[in-house]
Amino acid sequence: MTMDLRRLLESALPAGVEWAALRRVRSVERSYAAKDGAFESAALYEDEGFMIEVLSGGQFGYAGLAAAGPAAMAAAAARALELARSASGRSIHRFGTEVRPATALSYETPRGRRAAPGADLLAGGAVALSRAMRVSDKIVQASAEISTRDLETEYVSTSGAAICQRTHIVCYGCAAVAREGSTIQKRTLNGPRGRTRQGGYELLDFPRIEAEAARAAEQAIELLGARDCPSMRADLVLAPDQMMLQIHESIGHPLELDRILGDERNYAGATFVRLEDIGSLRYGSELMNVSFDPTVAGEAASYGADDIGAPARKELVIKDGILVRALGSLESQARSGKAGVANQRAEGWHRSPIDRMANLNVEPGKDALPDIIASVERGVWMEANRSWSIDDYRNKFQFGCEYGKLIEDGELTRTVRNPNYRGVSSSFWRSLYKVGDASTFQVFGTPNCGKGEPNQVITTGHASPVCAFRGVEIFGGEQ
């Protein structure tokens, strides 16, 4: 297959091209949804296309197309070259082939069960999950969705790159909405799409998930009778399914090197982090260690190489609370002179790769969960994200969770609903005072991180232990 792609590339190129590459992306997505114990919908989408990229005078130009015929490919190559040449003298940086390494490798998601169950079993599984959540007449909606994505990416270049990657993503979610009078509460399994992982069908352990779904529905009922989260400045203990969001928004995006370089200012925003901060900024307390690691088996954004051929490797980006490295691709590294990571990734064949998070994880610490809870005199435990908002410099944030429990004198006490907190990234992480041990560490992911112009969504993974923060502004909902 790779040899065919190489022939296709070589036959498409106009004379005089310095360097070119061809990326083929094929995805197959399936989804099955159920509601209130009945089948709701199913979908099966296939998508396949190509992106040809050429280098001319230090500027890359690209063309994305679905057609695989030689004439269409040659026209696309000519268009990409014309556009690259049109930027002559106006490029933000004069790039060379050093930012397109000649990597040769293959990668495939490790899987336990490879053979897809039939649509009847997957649809039936979704129905059973939604039925399991009907634990009370107060449940006004019980929904479940199972989706899978098989993604195949091949990449060849005139300088010898030959990469073939096959990733398999399984995502499932359950949501129970409970109502009593005018009070409505919703509970999910770790947030709307938190259970996004790479792997095989062993991830769909239906008896276990049904039990978890029923528990979520019972908690939605429990929340109806709970008091609103009090407004106070107190300690905050975050479960890993909320740490996912906290990491994503207030570590991941601020550390993207293209944001630091200003590329995203017109859309997603910039960052409070400056180039000169890399290597010296105290980002968080000395307990804070954060890794960029696309090599974790089973985490949502694992790969062998990014979409320009940079081989994947684990890198610490925050060490003992100090920012040591930003999330910058080979292109951003060339522009900034700073070290980075292998993270130039594209949504699909129709988008050009940009700096992205992959798996971005908080490393486990030394504290057992009982010790963390015992350390809190007055605070709130929060889990499962339901609301997220942060400013365009990735500083002032406000996040909300589905479920909370008061912590009083070292013990978990009453359940509280509508738990929210707000803070400022640049000081929040410095208030981190407990980091859970490996027994509290959990892996989550999201399939829909948005960024870039033109816009792109991409899958990211986030794993974390339970973490505790001092003196956070906490508040509830409004009736």
Place this chain on the structure above:
Amino acid sequence: MSAMRDLEETFKGACAALFDELSGGEELSVGFSGESSDFLRFNRGKVRQIGHVDGASLRFKYYRGGRSLASGFEATGEAEADRRKAAMALEAARREAALLPPDPYQVLPKAAASSREEFPGRLPDPGRLPQEILGPGQALEAAGAEFVGIHAQGPICRGAATSAGARHWFAAESFIADYSAYLPNGKALKSCYAGREWDGGEYARRLASEASRLEALGRPERAVPPGEYRAYIAPEALAEFIDFFSWYGLSERQIREGESAFISLKEGRTSLSPRFDLVQDFSLGVEPRFNESGEVAPERLRLIAGGKLASTLVSARSERQYGLPANAAPEEEFLRSAAIGAGELDEDRALEALGTGLYLSNLHYLNWSDVDSARVTGMTRFACFWVEGGRIVSPIKDLRFDDSLYRVFGDRLEALTARRSLVVNPSTYEERALGGSLLPGILLSGLTFTL
């Protein structure tokens, strides 16, 4: 024009291939999104990325024997390849659907009408985009600002067809230059030049005019403490609220399922300001009236009238499930072509009417903070100012607001401007978007800021 022709031929060819393959008892509805787009992304007045994308996405829903399946594939524009893809997609749909449980609220395609709208445009030469787009940006750079953003152009097409006979086609050649100008102090103004007829002179005049507005942003920043302030929300900022009428919004299904912030409005427990009207208004002409099932929405649908709920968005599926008449909403029941009614405030006197408070040109990253009480949080962004005595005093340090839509569009809604602006949808997720909203500026007697 030839790219639009090619896309229409691709749509027709793929539809014909699908419908020709149908057997007895099978039905289909087909939706199509196509584009042939040039993209120029720039930063500091220089080219960051430049490229072209041809896309032709077919999405169809397959029906047989009480079972339904959504499916689709990317068409290539090569006739034989697309016939092969269509046949394979249909075969896969047959196999998959046969294994599914019956669809309890299946609605077979009924729409049989046809329509055709085409809006050719005049666009810059793709081979000269860097000069055409970045050249006039020197006016901003001369004023000390960095010019950053994206220009996208080319035809965008939508189509729908059903086995019941519907055939709809909508195509427009358009451009959008979506940009901002950043001063060294981190303050910026945001703007957009969009349309179907590119006028390089008009574009250059806009940039020059915006350069003259940078002076106020260069003044020392004011850190406004959290609290409640009078506020003027400009149309571009108000556009950020429009999604909240779709997301946990005015969908009949979401209201029935307990997932809407407007349940209390529906149940008559609350109301909005009598000044507030919201209409789905396709007379804006920025997107087609047909949905993915070929159903044609009324040109105008009053959703909120005088602060009271007039209608919800009802799909054919909800009609089947809940027994109330559909209004050709898409299956996801989201709002299209929104228009908020005008008021009487002279836009030129908005600062005077504001008196002392906050002028908000843009907002950022809004989200529900409490759906139950319709509370939304978000950030100020770009050119937002502290105003005293009807005069701009200084740009503000970014502020977070957190307040209920029942106040923003309710008892705090003091006035709406008489003039409204068409704010186009700049989204390029998956594809270049169509659509936009016709919006006034609104004056609030109070908006709560928390951080």
